[in-house]
Amino acid sequence: MLATLTDILATARVVSIPLRQRFRGIDTREAMLFEGPQGWTEFSPFVEYGDEEAAAWLAAAIDFGWNETPALVRDSIPVNATLPAVGAGLVPDVLDRFAGCRTVKVKVAEIGQTLDDDVQRVAAARSYLGAEGRIRIDANGGWNVDEAEHAIHALAEYDLEYVEQPCATVEELWQIRQRVKYMGLPIAADESVRKADDPLEVARQEAADILVIKAQPLGGIHAALGIAGQTGLPLVVSSALETSVGISMGLHLAAALPELPYDCGLATVSLLSLDVALDPLVPVDGSIGVRRVVPNGRVFVDYAAGADRDAWWRARLERAFALLDPA
Numbered sequence: 001m002l003a004t005l006t007d008i009l010a011t012a013r014v015v016s017i018p019l020r021q022r023f024r025g026i027d028t029r030e031a032m033l034f035e036g037p038q039g040w041t042e043f044s045p046f047v048e049y050g051d052e053e054a055a056a057w058l059a060a061a062i063d064f065g066w067n068e069t070p071a072l073v074r075d076s077i078p079v080n081a082t083l084p085a086v087g088a089g090l091v092p093d094v095l096d097r098f099a100g101c102r103t104v105k106v107k108v109a110e111i112g113q114t115l116d117d118d119v120q121r122v123a124a125a126r127s128y129l130g131a132e133g134r135i136r137i138d139a140n141g142g143w144n145v146d147e148a149e150h151a152i153h154a155l156a157e158y159d160l161e162y163v164e165q166p167c168a169t170v171e172e173l174w175q176i177r178q179r180v181k182y183m184g185l186p187i188a189a190d191e192s193v194r195k196a197d198d199p200l201e202v203a204r205q206e207a208a209d210i211l212v213i214k215a216q217p218l219g220g221i222h223a224a225l226g227i228a229g230q231t232g233l234p235l236v237v238s239s240a241l242e243t244s245v246g247i248s249m250g251l252h253l254a255a256a257l258p259e260l261p262y263d264c265g266l267a268t269v270s271l272l273s274l275d276v277a278l279d280p281l282v283p284v285d286g287s288i289g290v291r292r293v294v295p296n297g298r299v300f301v302d303y304a305a306g307a308d309r310d311a312w313w314r315a316r317l318e319r320a321f322a323l324l325d326p327a
């Protein structure tokens with residue numbers, strides 16, 4: 001079923017939600033929410049993204065609000081804790097918010113920090129989890145190949161599950177993958193999937209062992225499942241730092257995948273200072289049940305974006321909508 005701009009604007013609300021800790025350079029998450037025949041949905045490309053990229057996120061929002069979700073093969077998704085690039089002393093406080101998660105994804109290579117900061121943060125996560133917990137790191141492409149090799153050697157003693165996007169380009173990922181192959185440490189691609197013209201190029205080039213897939217950036221659950229079906233690589237579903245409404249989209253994607261070998265990065269509502277839902281999608285015993293959520297109307301009042309930001313989002317919505325394929 002096709003959504004019109006009028007349909008979308010009829011229920012659209014823009015919220016501005018403070019984060020508990022700075023994450024990927026932002027302190028506040030803005031999101032537009034609207035309701036389709038299937039339920040509430042979220043359009044929340046990061047504010048610096050251009051209209052072309054935002055259009056894929058809008059296609060995703062419409063897909064989730066207007067199309068039936070695919071058949072689900074599980075009703076609960078094991079998730080990882082996500083640790084922003086905080087000082088080591090804050091690690092226990094942050095991880096306490098991810099109830100029962102046995103896996104932690106640690107952000108590393110933050111601009112303005114050093115490898116020693118990363119080592120201390122990863123060490124603190126390991127001592128929090130104990131020997132049996134899993135630790136993956138995500139550099140968001142922040143290292144060149146030599147830096148990545150050096151950092152991986154320094155961090156390997158903490159027993160890493162995988163390294164997400166150590167370097168920015170597919171060619172660099174290929175090189176670092178060759179260099180650390182002897183360590184048996186898998187390389188996961190994230191930006192090389194969600195920001196690439198061809199999300200499967202990194203797999204074709206054999207530059208990654210694992211693909212991270214995100215529902216909004218890839219154009220929605222159905223589009224992401226189409227991509228998933230074309231690769232034999234293991235997949236991890238991760239969030240785009242959404243409210244519970246957008247997280248619900250990611251949970252439905254994870255629930256529809258035939259195989260789900262890794263814990264998913266869908267626990268990021270715990271990084272927000274509050275959520276739009278009365279019953280937020282946060283982990284219980286390390287998993288989140290798959291369901292849709294209805295926003296609490298109070299949040300639309302108390303955390304409404306200011307008039308200028310609201311107008312900015314509505315203008316962005318119109319521009320992105322104009323870029324959608326009418327088919």
Ligand SMILES: O=C(O)CCC(=O)C1=CC=C[C@@H](O)[C@@H]1C(=O)O
Nearest residue numbers: 024082105238239240241265268
């Ligand atoms: O995968 C996770 O644990 C949580 C999601 C997450 O890390 C991200 C969400 C949103 C923006 C990204 O910079 C970031 C990522 O790089 O994976």
Ligand SMILES: [Mg+2]
Nearest residue numbers: 138164165190
């Ligand atoms: Mg990532």
